[in-house]
Amino acid sequence: MSLYAEKAVVLRTWKLGEADRILSLLTETHGKVRAVAKGVRKSTSRIGGRLEPFSIIDVRLWKGTGELQRIAQVDLVHGHSALHSDFLRLSKASAIMEIVDRIALEEMDSSVLFRLVTRALGTLNEGDSPLFLGVFLLRLLELEGFAPQLDCCGICGSSEDIAYFDIETGEVACSAHAGGFELSRSVLDLLRRARAGRTRELLGEQDPDDSRVFETIAARYAQQSFAVELRSLRGVIL
Numbered sequence: 001m002s003l004y005a006e007k008a009v010v011l012r013t014w015k016l017g018e019a020d021r022i023l024s025l026l027t028e029t030h031g032k033v034r035a036v037a038k039g040v041r042k043s044t045s046r047i048g049g050r051l052e053p054f055s056i057i058d059v060r061l062w063k064g065t066g067e068l069q070r071i072a073q074v075d076l077v078h079g080h081s082a083l084h085s086d087f088l089r090l091s092k093a094s095a096i097m098e099i100v101d102r103i104a105l106e107e108m109d110s111s112v113l114f115r116l117v118t119r120a121l122g123t124l125n126e127g128d129s130p131l132f133l134g135v136f137l138l139r140l141l142e143l144e145g146f147a148p149q150l151d152c153c154g155i156c157g158s159s160e161d162i163a164y165f166d167i168e169t170g171e172v173a174c175s176a177h178a179g180g181f182e183l184s185r186s187v188l189d190l191l192r193r194a195r196a197g198r199t200r201e202l203l204g205e206q207d208p209d210d211s212r213v214f215e216t217i218a219a220r221y222a223q224q225s226f227a228v229e230l231r232s233l234r235g236v237i238l
């Protein structure tokens with residue numbers, strides 16, 4: 001057995017037996033880790049409350065030969081408590097946890113993903129934005145090699161009259177090559193600005209046109225690319 005220290009985000013938790021809990025963690029440098037926390041569901045546990053989804057923790061982990069590691073000690077860095085008290089933000093944060101749990105691998109270099117996820121949770125904890133989830137998902141898609149192609153029609157190469165986005169291919173199409181999601185000019189503009197990294201500007205817009213369509217396109221394209229169905233977004237996206 002070896003003991004090591006990590007910073008981590010709690011992605012998911014499951015009950016185990018009477019008093020224990022299993023956690024899926026995204027660590028800062030060791031990728032995804034599954035670990036068991038012994039006795040944390042007892043009322044006397046001092047660390048149980050630190051092990052909720054969206055929490056950032058400093059954790060000491062025992063790594064043995066088995067699949068599950070063991071949590072030796074936990075300190076809460078940030079609980080992101082506002083995310084637990086607002087349904088819409090809870091849904092968005094849960095969707096992020098669902099996707100990251102799906103795409104993160106054990107022992108991967110997770111530092112860039114960890115930074116993206118922790119910053120996103122911090123931003124969302126401060127306050128919601130109608131464009132938040134779409135912007136985050138497009139950043140994540142780009143990081144994972146699925147940046148959408150938004151410049152010209154994927155079929156004929158025309159940059160004029162772009163009117164559709166194909167969820168299957170991640171490409172836009174012109175009006176002559178109808179297929180996929182219909183794109184208004186304003187949604188195409190939002191997608192292009194998100195791809196260009198204009199995050200701060202987009203998150204500052206309080207009531208942009210078509211924000212729900214933008215968010216839906218990003219979420220559906222992410223579901224398709226990462227082969228995951230985001231249960232937490234039922235009722236949130238179109």
Ligand SMILES: [Zn+2]
Nearest residue numbers: 153156174177
């Ligand atoms: Zn075309």
